[in-house]
Amino acid sequence: MLKNLKQWFKTKNSLIAAIQRLDKELDEAKDKAQEYSNAENHIQALLERNRIMYKEKCVELAQLNAKLHNQQIQSENKITGLQTIIKNQADDILQLKAKLEKKKQRYFKKGKK
Numbered sequence: 001m002l003k004n005l006k007q008w009f010k011t012k013n014s015l016i017a018a019i020q021r022l023d024k025e026l027d028e029a030k031d032k033a034q035e036y037s038n039a040e041n042h043i044q045a046l047l048e049r050n051r052i053m054y055k056e057k058c059v060e061l062a063q064l065n066a067k068l069h070n071q072q073i074q075s076e077n078k079i080t081g082l083q084t085i086i087k088n089q090a091d092d093i094l095q096l097k098a099k100l101e102k103k104k105q106r107y108f109k110k111g112k113k
Helices: 002-112
Strands: none
Touching: none
């Protein structure tokens, strides 16, 4: 009976040691799982922040494109306006040249008489 009792304690101590080892491994696994969960949460937060920044940059880019387009239109309008002014001045010069030519012809005709 003493032998059976010793055997029983050995088995019991062996089981307790196995349970303690498994319990320790379980705690370590839980710690690792928590670390991975924390890392995943951190990565998700970074991804979300990057998505928000990307959307903000897209809006900013769209605004800059619109501004550039408006400046382009204004520049084209200024060029068109300047071209019109130059054309009108050229027409005025040609008219004045024609008037001057007529006056020269009249003057020289009067002078020949």
